[in-house]
Amino acid sequence: MTIERRRGEWIVEALAMQLDQPRSGTVTLAQRLYAPLRDWIQRGELTxxxxLPSSRRLARALGIGRNTVLAAMDRLVAEGFVEARQGSGLRVAELGPLPVAPPAATAFDAPPLSDRGQRxxxxxxxxxxxxxxxxxxxxxxxxxxxxRWQRLLRRHRQRSPTDWLDYRSQGGLPALKAALCDYLRLSRSVRCRPEQILITQGAQQGFELIARLLADAGDTAWLEEPGYGGVQACFAMAGLAMQPVPVDAAGLDPERAAGPxxxxxxxxxxxxxxLGVTLSLHRRLAxxxxxxxxGAWLIEDDYDSEFRYTSAPLASLQGLAEGAPVIYVGTFSKVLYPGLRLGYLVLPEGLVEVFRRANARLHREGQYVVQAALAEFIEAGDFARHVARMRGVYRQRQVWLRQALAPAVVQGLDLSSGHAGMHLVARLDSLDEERRLVEAGDAAGVTLSPLSRYYLGPARQPGLVLGYAGSDEAEIAHAGGWLSRAWLDLQSR
Ligand SMILES: Cc1ncc(COP(=O)(O)O)c(C=O)c1O
Known part of the structure; x- marks a missing residue:
C-alpha cells in the first residue's frame, strides 16, 4: 500500500472516530467534518x-451523503486550507509558518497586559x-x-421621544442641565449657565476627559497627598507626571508643591x-x-459637599472668582447612588464646545430617560428633600460609630473631626498596626481601608478610612465594637 493510500486510511478512520462522538447542539454533519480537518492542517498533522481522500470515498466509508462531504471540502478550499489541483484532487495548501498558539491561560496566570494596563x-x-x-x-x-424614582423612570420611558433613541451630542438633556444649574447656583454658589454643564457617566468620566483634553503625556499634575485613587488612576493612564502635594489641617498647600x-x-x-479637612479661604485664594x-486648570471635585453637619455647606471654589480657570466636577454617586452613573462638569466658556464634541466622540451620550427623571426629581424638590434627610441620617450614623469606638477613643484612638462627609479616619501609630487590623477585619467581615493606600509616595500617616453612611445602626454597632476591641487588643500586646 502506498504512503498516500495509508495516510488516506488514517484520515478516514480519524474522521469516523470524530463522527462517532456525541453530536452537540446545532452543529451540522458538514461542520463536524470540516472542523477536525482544519484543526489537523493548522496543527501540522496534515502537511x-x-x-485528501476523494469525496466519493469519504462518503462511502463514513456512510454519509456526498453533498455533505463536498460542503465541508468547499469551505476548506474557500478558506485556503485546501487546494483543488487539476488531475490530482484535493491537497493540503501551503500555509507558511503558523503563529504559535500561546499556552492556554489558567485561572492563576496573569493576563498579558500592556505596560499601561499593568500600571x-x-x-x-x-x-x-x-x-x-x-x-x-x-x-x-x-x-x-x-x-417615587421608579414612577418617574416609568413615566419618562413611556413619554420618551424617538430622538432619545438616536446618536446625540448635546452634552446631556437640556432639562437636566437647567435643573442642575439652578441647584448649583443656589446651593453651591457656582457661577454657570446651563450650557456650561456637560453631563457625564459619573465624575470619573469627567476626570478622564480633562486629563485627555487638557494635558499631554509627561505634563505635571498636582494631586492631594493622600488623595483619591480614582483620579490617580486616570492621570496615570494619561501618562501625566503626578506630583503629590501634602495636605495639612487647612488642605493642600501650594507652597509645598515641588517640581515643574x-x-x-x-x-x-x-x-x-x-482626610476630611476643608480647604481654608486663604489656601483657596493662594x-x-x-x-x-x-497657566494650570484647577479641578474642583465637590463629590460629597452636601453632607456638612456643623455648618451650612461651603461655597464652591469655582464661584470665588469670575473667570477663574476652574472646572467644577460633581457626581450623583453620593447623593443618590453610584450605579446611576451620572455626574457632570461645569466648564469655563472656552472649553464647552470642545468637551461636548470630544465626549460625544469618545464616550457617546445616552440615558436620556434617566436624565429626564432626574431633572424632574430635582425640579420637584425630591432631590433637596432626600439630601436633607440623608444629612440627618449620616450625622446619626456617625454618632453611632463614635459610640461604638468610644472604648478605644478613651484609650487614645485618634479619630478625625467628622464635621462633614460619609466616613471617618482613625489615625494609627504604625503601618504594621494598620496591616494587622486590615487583615483581622478581612477575616471578621469588616472592610478597613488602609489610609496608606491613598498615598502616591511613602505613607506619612497610617490609619483606617471608615465609611459609615451605607451601614445601619446594628451593623455599625457590631463592626465598630469589633474594631474597638481589636485595636485595644493590639495596644495591650
Ligand atoms: C473623591 C471622590 N470623587 C468622586 C467620586 C465619585 O466618582 P463617580 O461619580 O465616578 O462615582 C468619588 C467616589 O468614590 C470620590 O471618592
Missing amino acids: AGEA LLDFCAMVSRGHRAFVPGVPALDLLPRE SPRLIYVTPSHQYP LLKAAERH
Missing part, C-alpha cells in the same frame, strides 16, 4: 501538498467588597425613595478625600493665584 492594576487594589460595614463612599442605598509647573491641579476643597501663575 502541505498531502492528498492601572496598581490603582485597583481597593475593590469594594459589597455592603459590609465601613466600605467608604457608599451611600444609604436602602433609604432611596425608590417608589503643573498643567492640572486636582483638589477636593469642601471635604478633602480622604491656589487660584498659583493656577493663574502656572
